[in-house]
Amino acid sequence: DAGVTQSPTHLIKTRGQHVTLRCSPISGHKSVSWYQQVLGQGPQFIFQYYEKEERGRGNFPDRFSARQFPNYSSELNVNALLLGDSALYLCASSLQGARNQPQHFGDGTRLSIL
């Protein structure tokens, strides 16, 4: 079975641009969470979606937005990119939400801002 897939794997952008990152969850999983991981730190929670509705939001500015589609795939959008947005963006899926169950992570999208 395919795991969580994220695209693209690497991306280079310049300040002020916007970016869209994509995530396909494991088949049958209805929940997707997004995390930002800066080098040397743990994943920081950005969003969680379950059944296409936002179930949680971390402490990130409004430049960050996300959505989940009817097939449970998800997109993370970041506008007006800043140098500090350079990070590994991780997507995780689970059957019914991240509460009280393991999540399955993709290998992330490495975003570099120049």
Place this chain on the structure above:
Amino acid sequence: GESVGLHLPTLSVQEGDNSIINCAYSNSASDYFIWYKQESGKGPQFIIDIRSNMDKRQGQRVTVLLNKTVKHLSLQIAATQPGDSAVYFCAEENQFYFGTGTSLTVIP
């Protein structure tokens, strides 16, 4: 070896020794805890979880201990192998917070 994740983020052990990685949590009402392993260049991978009605749970070469009195969680890895070298994160029920993790290095 033993490490408290947030204060001693690195741990080095000899191959074959046992490893203990510690984690403190903040919410006394949490009823689920989970450990992940993240290898270089990869996303976190689920290792083991435990619910608050248990004090101990064993997996293959790994054991998680939960002490609710002092809000402390530990991950024990038996007979540590080079493939265990990674960063280990603990998280509570909602998995909104992972902390800085503990970097485990296994010395051959």
